Amino acid sequence: MTQEKIWTAALIVIGDEILSGRTQDKNIAQIASWLNVQGIRLAEVRVVADDMALIAEAVNILRARNDYLFTTGGIGPTHDDITVDAVAAALGVEVVIHPTARAILEKYYETRGGLNEGRLRMARVPQGAELIENRMSGAPGIRIENMFLMAGVPHITAGMLDALTGTLEGGAPLLSVTLGAWAPESEIAGVLRDAEKAHESCVIGSYPFFRNGTVGANFVVRSTEPHDLETCRVALKAGLEAAGYEVTDGGI
Amino acid sequence: MTQEKIWTAALIVIGDEILSGRTQDKNIAQIASWLNVQGIRLAEVRVVADDMALIAEAVNILRARNDYLFTTGGIGPTHDDITVDAVAAALGVEVVIHPTARAILEKYYETRGGLNEGRLRMARVPQGAELIENRMSGAPGIRIENMFLMAGVPHITAGMLDALTGTLEGGAPLLSVTLGAWAPESEIAGVLRDAEKAHESCVIGSYPFFRNGTVGANFVVRSTEPHDLETCRVALKAGLEAAGYEVTDGGI
Numbered sequence: 001m002t003q004e005k006i007w008t009a010a011l012i013v014i015g016d017e018i019l020s021g022r023t024q025d026k027n028i029a030q031i032a033s034w035l036n037v038q039g040i041r042l043a044e045v046r047v048v049a050d051d052m053a054l055i056a057e058a059v060n061i062l063r064a065r066n067d068y069l070f071t072t073g074g075i076g077p078t079h080d081d082i083t084v085d086a087v088a089a090a091l092g093v094e095v096v097i098h099p100t101a102r103a104i105l106e107k108y109y110e111t112r113g114g115l116n117e118g119r120l121r122m123a124r125v126p127q128g129a130e131l132i133e134n135r136m137s138g139a140p141g142i143r144i145e146n147m148f149l150m151a152g153v154p155h156i157t158a159g160m161l162d163a164l165t166g167t168l169e170g171g172a173p174l175l176s177v178t179l180g181a182w183a184p185e186s187e188i189a190g191v192l193r194d195a196e197k198a199h200e201s202c203v204i205g206s207y208p209f210f211r212n213g214t215v216g217a218n219f220v221v222r223s224t225e226p227h228d229l230e231t232c233r234v235a236l237k238a239g240l241e242a243a244g245y246e247v248t249d250g251g252i
Numbered sequence: 253m254t255q256e257k258i259w260t261a262a263l264i265v266i267g268d269e270i271l272s273g274r275t276q277d278k279n280i281a282q283i284a285s286w287l288n289v290q291g292i293r294l295a296e297v298r299v300v301a302d303d304m305a306l307i308a309e310a311v312n313i314l315r316a317r318n319d320y321l322f323t324t325g326g327i328g329p330t331h332d333d334i335t336v337d338a339v340a341a342a343l344g345v346e347v348v349i350h351p352t353a354r355a356i357l358e359k360y361y362e363t364r365g366g367l368n369e370g371r372l373r374m375a376r377v378p379q380g381a382e383l384i385e386n387r388m389s390g391a392p393g394i395r396i397e398n399m400f401l402m403a404g405v406p407h408i409t410a411g412m413l414d415a416l417t418g419t420l421e422g423g424a425p426l427l428s429v430t431l432g433a434w435a436p437e438s439e440i441a442g443v444l445r446d447a448e449k450a451h452e453s454c455v456i457g458s459y460p461f462f463r464n465g466t467v468g469a470n471f472v473v474r475s476t477e478p479h480d481l482e483t484c485r486v487a488l489k490a491g492l493e494a495a496g497y498e499v500t501d502g503g504i
Binding site: 016017019020021022024026030031032033034041042043044045046048054079080109112113116117118119121153174176184185186196203205206207210220 | 265268269270271274275277278280281282283284285286288293294295296297298299300301328329330331361364365369370371374389405426436437439440441442444445448455456458460462472474
């Protein structure tokens with residue numbers, strides 16, 4: 001039996017607006033879900049301030065220990081958009097104007113007041129970079145080595161992810177199946193642990209909730225092995241029923 | 253003129269459910285906003301998997317370079333709740349049952365089926381820890397050295413933060429004021445940069461949006477100095493108006 005390679009990615013969320021609490025991040029969940037479909041596991045996320053040294057530090061650590069590194073934020077037209085500079089510094093390369101990016105922006109802003117200094121910033125890339133298509137708002141994302149520099153605004157990020165779909169090498173997609181029960185998590189911790197231990201390729205997550213005055217939980221079994229997933233699901237369901245709980249397939 | 257100390261905190265969000273994309277994190281924004289009111293700046297966030305070594309690594313780095321370290325998640329009753337073990341390992345101390353936590357849980361579960369092995373896990377703390385009151389669901393949070401181990405479920409986290417309000421030493425609260433304009437961010441990048449440069453204690457964040465077919469942005473000026481905040485606000489407003497945009501106080 002061969003051990004399949006597990007493909008991993010890290011994400012750096014760049015921006016004072018997340019750390020100040022002003023903006024609720026939506027890109028972590030969006031990128032995590034997208035990566036699952038590509039057969040890549042999101043292994044770690046860091047949220048860092050708009051600070052060259054901190055971004056460069058995170059870039060160099062995370063790109064070395066993962067197959068891919070994504071960043072969101074900091075590639076817009078304003079003075080606090082420094083992701084390109086930080087990544088170039090981390091790689092030890094120059095920042096250059098990408099001619100295709102410049103042409104895209106010239107065309108996009110032709111009917112929107114023309115290119116100015118701020119807008120031209122969005123054509124800047126670390127030397128050697130390729131572009132990621134932005135179907136929403138002109139300014140492209142940036143691909144260099146194993147890194148993908150994406151917009152911070154979630155619907156623009158979504159468009160860039162869409163453009164990348166199917167282009168990254170990944171492993172078997174992570175499959176999941178959900179069971180739900182009106183059980184206090186603390187009553188059935190042993191059942192979960194036993195089911196997980198008996199199925200090595202599976203992990204079981206437990207997600208408690210409190211609704212209409214009653215506690216319950218959904219249990220998500222994850223595996224890249226369809227057969228293991230199914231036997232683990234059956235064992236978990238049997239365990240929960242043996243503990244006296246009715247089980248809802250697909251979750252509550 | 254003396255330079256005031258800037259108090260900082262880091263946050264570790266622990267949990268495969270965030271990295272899998274299943275759950276959208278709400279604690280980053282919640283804790284960031286709460287910290288602002290305490291006069292403490294959220295400096296960095298990491299989201300890490302339910303993995304002892306990865307949690308311990310992040311704990312040791314972040315607690316050393318910040319005044320405070322918060323964690324959310326992984327203090328529940330199930331087998332994948334390993335935050336206490338990871339923090340104890342990072343500190344090089346034993347995991348012990350905290351007698352007060354045990355008493356709290358015994359009382360809480362008296363009418364809910366009694367204490368069992370899973371529930372008793374929630375009385376485990378790194379040796380030397382104090383408890384953080386949980387007004388929502390029994391199991392307390394944990395305070396040890398400069399660390400605060402909190403629940404992952406956002407409304408329980410909120411209750412624990414409430415119990416901590418006013419108990420942490422912090423600096424001057426970060427003040428903010430918002431201006432909005434139906435301006436493309438890329439048209440007024442220079443105005444923002446100039447206003448920020450002219451007011452050293454201020455940072456200006458720019459938050460573009462797209463509504464009803466038109467682009468606009470809110471501009472948030474932040475400072476711990478009320479006077480600087482006001483002069484920066486006035487300068488920014490004047491700059492935006494000079495560029496031909498109507499400015500909405502308080503944001504759009």
